[in-house]
Amino acid sequence: MPVKDTSEQGPSVSAQEALEFHSMGRPGKLEINPTKPMATQRDLSLAYSPGVAVPVKAIAEDPSRAFDYTTRGNMVAVISNGTAILGMGNLGALASKPVMEGKAVLFKRFADVDSIDLEVDTEDADEFVNCVRFLGPSFGGINLEDIKAPECFIIEQRLRELMDIPVFHDDQHGTAIISAAGLINALEITGRDMKTAKLVCNGAGAAGIACIELVKAMGFSPQNVILCDTKGVVYQGREEGMNQWKSAHAVKTDKRTLAEALDGADIVFGLSAKGALTPAMIQSMAKDPVIFAMANPDPEITPEEVAEIRTDAIMATGRSDYPNQVNNVLGFPYIFRGALDVRATTINDAMKVAAAEALAALARQDVPDDVAAAYQGNRPKFGRNYIIPVPFDPRLISAIPVAVAKAAMDTGVARRPILDMEKYAQELSARRDPIASTLQRIYDRVRRQPKRVVFAEGEEEQVMRAAVSYVNQRLGTAILVGREDQIKETARNAGVDLNKPGIEIINARLSRRNAVYADYLYERMQRKGYLFRDCQRLINNDRNHFAATMVALGDADAVVTGVTRNYSTALDDIRRVIDAKPGHRVIGASIVLARGRTVIVADTAVHDMPNSEQIADIAEEVANFARRMGYEPRVAMLAYSTFGHPPGERSERVMEAVKILDKRRVDFEYDGEMAADVALNAKLMRQYPFCRLSGPANVLVMPAFHSASIATKMLQELGGSMVIGPLLVGLNKPVQIVSLNAKDSDIVNMAAIAAYSAGS
Numbered sequence: 001m002p003v004k005d006t007s008e009q010g011p012s013v014s015a016q017e018a019l020e021f022h023s024m025g026r027p028g029k030l031e032i033n034p035t036k037p038m039a040t041q042r043d044l045s046l047a048y049s050p051g052v053a054v055p056v057k058a059i060a061e062d063p064s065r066a067f068d069y070t071t072r073g074n075m076v077a078v079i080s081n082g083t084a085i086l087g088m089g090n091l092g093a094l095a096s097k098p099v100m101e102g103k104a105v106l107f108k109r110f111a112d113v114d115s116i117d118l119e120v121d122t123e124d125a126d127e128f129v130n131c132v133r134f135l136g137p138s139f140g141g142i143n144l145e146d147i148k149a150p151e152c153f154i155i156e157q158r159l160r161e162l163m164d165i166p167v168f169h170d171d172q173h174g175t176a177i178i179s180a181a182g183l184i185n186a187l188e189i190t191g192r193d194m195k196t197a198k199l200v201c202n203g204a205g206a207a208g209i210a211c212i213e214l215v216k217a218m219g220f221s222p223q224n225v226i227l228c229d230t231k232g233v234v235y236q237g238r239e240e241g242m243n244q245w246k247s248a249h250a251v252k253t254d255k256r257t258l259a260e261a262l263d264g265a266d267i268v269f270g271l272s273a274k275g276a277l278t279p280a281m282i283q284s285m286a287k288d289p290v291i292f293a294m295a296n297p298d299p300e301i302t303p304e305e306v307a308e309i310r311t312d313a314i315m316a317t318g319r320s321d322y323p324n325q326v327n328n329v330l331g332f333p334y335i336f337r338g339a340l341d342v343r344a345t346t347i348n349d350a351m352k353v354a355a356a357e358a359l360a361a362l363a364r365q366d367v368p369d370d371v372a373a374a375y376q377g378n379r380p381k382f383g384r385n386y387i388i389p390v391p392f393d394p395r396l397i398s399a400i401p402v403a404v405a406k407a408a409m410d411t412g413v414a415r416r417p418i419l420d421m422e423k424y425a426q427e428l429s430a431r432r433d434p435i436a437s438t439l440q441r442i443y444d445r446v447r448r449q450p451k452r453v454v455f456a457e458g459e460e461e462q463v464m465r466a467a468v469s470y471v472n473q474r475l476g477t478a479i480l481v482g483r484e485d486q487i488k489e490t491a492r493n494a495g496v497d498l499n500k501p502g503i504e505i506i507n508a509r510l511s512r513r514n515a516v517y518a519d520y521l522y523e524r525m526q527r528k529g530y531l532f533r534d535c536q537r538l539i540n541n542d543r544n545h546f547a548a549t550m551v552a553l554g555d556a557d558a559v560v561t562g563v564t565r566n567y568s569t570a571l572d573d574i575r576r577v578i579d580a581k582p583g584h585r586v587i588g589a590s591i592v593l594a595r596g597r598t599v600i601v602a603d604t605a606v607h608d609m610p611n612s613e614q615i616a617d618i619a620e621e622v623a624n625f626a627r628r629m630g631y632e633p634r635v636a637m638l639a640y641s642t643f644g645h646p647p648g649e650r651s652e653r654v655m656e657a658v659k660i661l662d663k664r665r666v667d668f669e670y671d672g673e674m675a676a677d678v679a680l681n682a683k684l685m686r687q688y689p690f691c692r693l694s695g696p697a698n699v700l701v702m703p704a705f706h707s708a709s710i711a712t713k714m715l716q717e718l719g720g721s722m723v724i725g726p727l728l729v730g731l732n733k734p735v736q737i738v739s740l741n742a743k744d745s746d747i748v749n750m751a752a753i754a755a756y757s758a759g760s
C-alpha cells in the first residue's frame with residue numbers, strides 16, 4: 001500500500017492551521033458578489049426600482065423566465081440541521097456551518113455551481129420540512145446534508161413530493177453513487193460477481209441504508225448483504241434500536257456481531273465511525289477483501305493498519321490523503337451541474353446510476369497527458385490503488401454532467417433538453433479552473449518526492465508556521481535558519497509546536513559547514529571586490545547568503561525567503577550565490593487567477609527596461625515555465641499599441657522582439673505587439689484575422705517591469721484576482737522570494753513551488 005504512516009507524523013493539517021484558515025481575512029469561506037455593474041444611477045434604476053419591475057412581471061406571467069432573469073438556474077442551497085456532521089454526530093445546526101460552507105465552495109470550485117449554506121435549527125422533521133419547502137423559488141436545487149437517519153429519509157421523501165426542483169440528500173445518494181462506482185471496479189479487479197459477492201455494511205444510517213439499497217438495485221442478492229449498527233447485526237426479529245428503514249434490510253441469520261458478520265465476507269462498507277473495524281475483523285475476511293472505510297474525518301480502520309495484516313486488500317477511504325478516495329465530493333457538484341443544465345425537476349434513479357457508471361468508466365480509461373498532470377505526474381493505471389478518479393481529475397466536469405443530463409432527458413425530467421451534447425461537453429470543460437489542479441499537482445508531486453527546504457528567515461513567526469505546515473503536509477523537511485533560543489522563544493509565545501520530526505533549526509554561525517560556505521562565497525566574490533572576511537560575515541550574519549549557499553552546495557534542495565527584506569535586496573543576495581541556469585535568463589513570472597481564468601505574466605521581477613533581445617528571452621523563458629505548469633502557452637507580446645497603431649518607440653521594441661522570436665523558430669504560439677484587451681478578448685482579437693494566436697492569450701509578456709508590476713498589483717487590489725508570485729524562473733537552484741507581508745499560507749505555497757522545481 002503506497003501510503004505513508006500519517007499516524008506517526010500527525011494529521012496533514014494542524015488544529016491551529018484549520019482555525020487560522022477559517023478566520024483569516026473575512027471569516028468563513030465564501031462571500032457574495034454582484035454580477036452586474038452597480039455604479040451609476042442608471043445601473044441602480046435597472047437593477048432595482050423601477051427597472052426590476054419588468055422581470056418581475058415577466059416571471060409572474062411565465063415562471064420559467066426566472067431561469068433567464070435571476071440566479072435560480074445556477075443556485076443550489078446546501079441545507080443541514082447538523083444532526084450527523086460527518087462522522088462526528090449531532091453537534092447542532094450552527095456547528096455544521098463550516099461543513100456546509102465547505103460544500104458550497106466545492107460546488108463552485110469543481111462545477112461552477114453557485115451555492116449558499118442554510119443551517120436550520122430544528123431536529124423535528126416536520127418543522128424542517130416546513131422551513132425548506134417554501135424556499136423552492138430561490139433555488140435550482142436543494143442539497144440536504146448531514147441530517148441523521150431516520151429523520152433524513154422522512155425529510156427527503158416529503159420535500160421531493162412537495163418541491164419541483166431536485167432535492168438530493170448527498171449523504172444518502174452521493175455516497176451511494178460514489179461507493180457503487182468504486183465497487184463496480186473493485187469487483188472487476190478481484191473477479192467477483194455481484195450476484196454471489198457477500199457485503200457487510202457497518203452503519204445503518206443515511207449513508208449506509210442508501211448504499212445498500214443501490215447495491216441491491218445493481219444486482220447484489222439481499223441475503224448476501226448484512227447491515228450492522230451500534231447494536232450489531234440487523235437481523236430479522238431484532239427489536240432494539242430498529243426503525244422501518246433498517247427492518248427493510250434485516251436478514252435471517254444467526255450472526256449477531258459485526259465480527260461474526262465479517263467472517264468470510266468479501267466486501268465491507270464502513271459508514272459508521274472512527275475505529276469501528278478492527279484488524280482481527282479484517283483478517284477474518286475472504287481473500288482479496290474490498291474495504292471501503294468511508295467514515296469522515298477518520299476512517300473505521302486506516303490503510304496502514306490494513307497493510308500490516310493483509311497484502312491482498314483493495315482499500316478505500318473517504319479522505320483525500322490516501323489512494324482511492326470514495327467521497328461524495330466526486331459526485332454532488334457534477335450531478336447538480338447536469339441536473340441544473342437541463343433544468344431537471346428531480347434527480348431520479350436513472351440519473352444516479354448514470355453518474356455511477358460514468359465515474360466507474362472514467363477510472364478504466366487510459367489517462368491522457370493533460371490528465372496525468374492531475375495525478376502527481378504519475379499516470380494512474382486501473383488497478384487496486386486506482387479504482388476511482390481523484391476529485392481533481394479534469395475529466396469529471398465533462399463526463400459526469402453529460403451522463404446525468406442525458407439520463408434526465410431520457411427519463412423525461414429535463415425541462416430544457418440539451419440539443420448538442422458534444423458542444424455541452426466542451427462548454428463544461430471550459431468551466432473548470434486549471435490553477436487549482438496545477439497547485440494540487442505541485443503539492444502531490446512534492447509529497448511523492450519530499451524535499452529539504454530552507455526557510456531562511458526562521459525567526460519570524462509566520463515562517464515557523466509555514467515550516468510546520470510544510471512538514472504536516474508531508475512535503476519534506478523544513479530547515480529554519482536562525483538562533484535556536486530566539487526561534488524557540490518566539491514559537492513558544494506564538495503557540496507554534498516545532499517539536500516534531502522533519503523540522504530542523506540551523507544557526508549559521510554554529511553550523512559545521514560554516515567554513516566551507518565562506519570559502520565557496522569567497523571563490524565567487526573575490527574578483528568582485530569582496531575580501532574573505534566580507535564573505536565570512538555574509539555567511540555568519542546574512543540568512544539569505546547562508547541559505548542559498550546550503551542549496552548551492554547540495555545541503556538542501558530549495559530556499560524560500562523574503563518576509564524581512566524587500567524583493568530586490570533578497571534577489572541580489574541570492575544572485576551572489578546562485579547563477580542562472582546555463583543558457584537561461586532569470587525572470588519573474590506571476591500567475592494571475594482572475595474569475596476562473598488563469599494568465600501568467602512576465603517579467604514581474606527582474607528586468608527593469610528590457611531591450612528587444614531580452615523581451616524575446618523573457619518570452620521563451622515564461623513559455624517554458626507555462627508548460628511546466630501544465631499550460632500550452634499562447635504568448636501575447638504586450639504593448640500600448642496593437643500591430644503598429646499607434647506607433648511609438650516602446651512598441652517598436654516589442655515588434656522587434658517578435659521578429660527575434662521568428663528568427664529563433666521557437667516552438668510555441670506567440671504574436672504581438674498587441675494591447676492587453678486584444679490579447680485577452682477573443683472578439684477583439686478577431687478584428688486582426690492575421691493574428692497567429694489560436695485563442696486568447698494565457699501568457700502575457702510585458703514591455704517592461706514597471707508595467708508588469710503595476711498591472712499585477714492592480715489586478716490583485718482592484719480586480720480581486722489571486723496573484724501567485726513573482727516566481728523566480730531560470731535560476732540554477734530553486735529559490736523563491738515571497739513579498740514582505742506574506743502570510744504563512746503564501747510562504748508554504750512558495751516553498752512547495754520551490755521544492756517542485758527541485759525536481760526528481
Ligand SMILES: NC(=O)C1=CN([C@@H]2O[C@H](COP(=O)(O)OP(=O)(O)OC[C@H]3O[C@@H](n4cnc5c(N)ncnc54)[C@H](OP(=O)(O)O)[C@@H]3O)[C@@H](O)[C@H]2O)C=CC1
Nearest residue numbers: 086087149204205206207229230271272295296318327328
Ligand atoms: N465518504 C463519504 O463520502 C461519506 C461518508 N459518510 C460517513 O458515514 C458515517 C455515517 O454518516 P450518516 O449515515 O450520515 O450518519 P447517520 O447518523 O445517519 O448514521 C450513522 C450510523 O452509524 C452507526 N454507527 C455509529 N457508530 C457506530 C459504530 N461504532 N459501530 C457501528 N455502527 C455505528 C449508527 O448506528 P445506530 O443506528 O445504532 O445509531 C447509525 O446507523 C459518517 O462517519 C460519515 O462521515 C457519510 C456520507 C458520505
Ligand SMILES: CC(=O)C(=O)O
Nearest residue numbers: 086087171296327328
Ligand atoms: C463526506 C460527507 O458528506 C460526510 O462524511 O458526511
Ligand SMILES: [Mg+2]
Nearest residue numbers: 086145146171
Ligand atoms: Mg455529509
